[in-house]
Amino acid sequence: MEVQAHGASHQAAAEQWAQRLGLPLHIDAAEFALQVTDIGLQLQQLSDDAPGPVRVDFVEGGAAHRRLFGGGAGQMIAKAVGVQPGVRPAVLDATAGLGKDGFVLASLGCQMSLIERQPIIAALLEDGLQRAAADPDVAVIVQRMRLLQGNSIELIAQWQDVPPQVIYLDPMFPHRDKSALVKKEMRLFRPLVGDDLDAPALLAAALALASHRVVVKRPRKAPCIEGAKPSHTLEGKSSRYDIYAKKALKG
Structure with missing residues (x-):
């Protein structure tokens, strides 16, 4: 599991989540990524046949x-x-x-x-x-x-x-x-x-x-x-x- 920032504007937030959760910002052959994006925090499996990301959305x-x-x-x-x-x-x-x-x-x-x-x-x-x-x-x-x-x-x-x-x-x-x-x-x-x-x-x-x-x-x-x-x-x-x-x- 690693934490990824989608864009430089989310790097600080990615670093904060990584610190809070005790996760690295990058790891070779990671199976999952917790991604900080414009539309929220999401969990993404990194295999070739992986489904799309999961995030919590109570609005839409x-x-x-x-x-x-x-x-x-x-x-x-x-x-x-x-x-x-x-x-x-x-x-x-x-x-x-x-x-x-x-x-x-x-x-x-x-x-x-x-x-x-x-x-x-x-x-x-x-x-x-x-x-x-x-x-x-x-x-x-x-x-x-x-x-x-x-x-x-x-x-x-x-x-x-x-x-x-x-x-x-x-x-x-x-x-x-x-x-x-x-x-x-x-x-x-x-x-x-x-x-x-x-x-x-x-x-x-x-x-x-x-x-x-x-x-x-x-x-x-x-x-x-x-x-x-x-x-x-x-x-x-x-x-x-x-x-x-x-x-x-x-x-």
């Missing part, structure tokens, strides 16, 4: 389309975390990734805390949040999103604030369906992140902290996380939400 593209046309509070994720008339729970997304689910919930009015333990992915998310904060249409949404970088199990165990009403988990598990590997983000992230083999411990920690419920997103046919059994499930075409209820969410 898929995030904008889902914000405007995604179904609002009728979306399954909204129902899973307990969004209802007069109720917008405070949610801790303990497996934030690129922040897509966190942004959806923030756009519906939820106060979001997001934890990402992989430093490169956390850097992409931090950069995306900073750029979104400068956009008048999106700034009010990302103001509801607080990013924490570190190990979720440790941060949950050390939690000092008011406990989140809902903790949301979307762990990365081994994928047997080869079509899942086609996704550009998955091809990039799996070598960096690996599988979340500590998911049972994360679920246990989440259940100890959340005041009202824990929600786990899973592939539709995948087994539940080892440990406590969900109270009920919401199932869609390709994924489902296992809901571990502790007490009812009320307005």
